[in-house]
Amino acid sequence: MNSIIFTAGARILVALVFVFSLFMLLRGHHLPGGGFIGGLLGAVAFIIYSLACGPEETRSALRVSPEIIAVIGLGIALLAGLFSFFMGDPFFTGQWYWVGGDSYETSVFSINTVLVFDIGVYLVVLGGILSLTFAFEEEA
């Protein structure tokens, strides 16, 4: 498909959707959002790009093949679960470090394994959806 309007519009749209996907990822857990939704939105950004510029172009924009992204995401999610081992808690127990307070209400922000898990999910969904879409697009 060679539509100048779509290609020009896609450039703005891709950036917007992708940034929004990261926003959804980061606001997750306490507010609606999270890794799965973020990952879907991220995949949508790249799918728009591949509709506008073709899958080869998108693959080179991604730099890493989507399968690898998904597998690395799986590894990150697993590590987030295994981290609680060092704290003596059961598997997947969230580990929280509040900065500037001791709970969600009082602190400025927090460093936690839940976000690490969500990043893993984000990458799995992004990579999984993209490898499916590319497979369909490249076959057609």
Next chain:
Amino acid sequence: MSWVLVMPIAVPFATAVVAYLARNFPAGRWISVAGSALSLIVSALLMIAVLDQGVIAAQMSNWSAPFGITLVADYLSAVMVVITAITGLATAIYALGEIPESTERLGFHALFQTLIAGVTGAFLTGDLFNLYVWFEVMLIASFSLLVIGGGKDRLDAGIKYVALNLVSTLVFLSGIGLLYGVTGTLNMADLRGAVAAAENQGLITVIAMMFMVGFGVKAAVFPLFFWLPASYHTPYFAISAVFAGLLTKVGVYALMRMFTLVFVGDVGFTHEILIWVSLLTMFTGVIGAAAQMDFRKILSFHIISQIGYMTLGLALYTPLALMGGVFYLVHHIIVKANLFFVAGLAKQYTGDTDLTRIGGLYKSAPLLAALFIIPAFSLAGFPPLSGFWAKYLIVKAAIELNMWFVTFVSLLVGLLTIYSMTKIWGYAFWKPHPEGFDPTPDRAPARVTAAMITPIAALAAMTIIIGFYPEPFVQFAQTAATQLLDPTDYVTTVLGAQP
């Protein structure tokens, strides 16, 4: 303590990740073998913990039961996890010889490890919805493994396999939904009390039948088995061995778990149906095998017939019968995986699995012939191999209940099993090769042969050990059966002491 339960699932997952990243290097396959060995070690640790403390449970993420996801291991779960790890290691070694590099590049080892993680998860989970998730993990990994390497046959088999398994999963999922609607819980230990206390017991029986159908498709019982012989003869032998050994057994395990722990309100009705289903499964399976002329198709039909014995052990629902069922489950995984391994090596030597087109293996590969005899006779139930004890326990349980027809069918099916095994023996091993050539082991490189014959020999040795020293295994199965019939320990371990 909870980590003992998590590691048998986490290790294959981690191995899958690393093996995928290293899939383009020769190191990838060794990572798979090392990961499988590590899985076996952590599974053994789980077994030790269970032997030491009885039933153990862990609440994931520290959400207490029945709200979070619980992992539980009693004797049955523990032995299934260990046997899964053993089969996994044997297959990983076998794959070194069989799987070509092009398939490895597609991520074979990662998919295989994911499959093992899914199977292990299904054995360990104490939550019904989580069980569904593990079924899905298994299904996705197994579908990819079935079609990997390409070819029309594989795709054809893969579509049948995935379509029918999706139907089963759907029935299972609807059952879960209804059960949650009736009881408001999906924790298996919690369900035991909730189902017994439910007002509408008729609806509970209907739900129980949905579970029986859902798990029945997975376990390949009559009349839901048709997907199995349509798909198990096409993939790589390493894959069909691990499918034959483990996948149907997950269905049997799920049946055993649900129909001893949860659905015990109307045993006269549900288990009576299961008896007839089991008998028909045993009989049609073995008759189907008699009609086949392909090494792997014969073995596939035999899986079905043997599944009947295991569900029969559950259906008779006495301590002795369940003990036989558990023993059968373990024995059959070892034997069946091994027979598929033998079929793979026979193909390496002779170039085919169609019994009319191969032959002469007895003369040219006497070691393989000897290694075939052990699992084949064990499957048929010859004393003193492991299959004899398994069949003996089931038949004895049937006799004790004065169920003469059941006894008769069990013995008849055993006899017919010998017929198919001698058919394979006669055609593949004794008869000279129809094209006149000598199928020497030289047709396969030494490295390939070594990798493929090692797991065959190891599993055959296990069959012999179980056969000659059945005492500890029988005692173990007895404790497992006792725990199944009286799951008080299971329930209290998961939920904590009840007021």
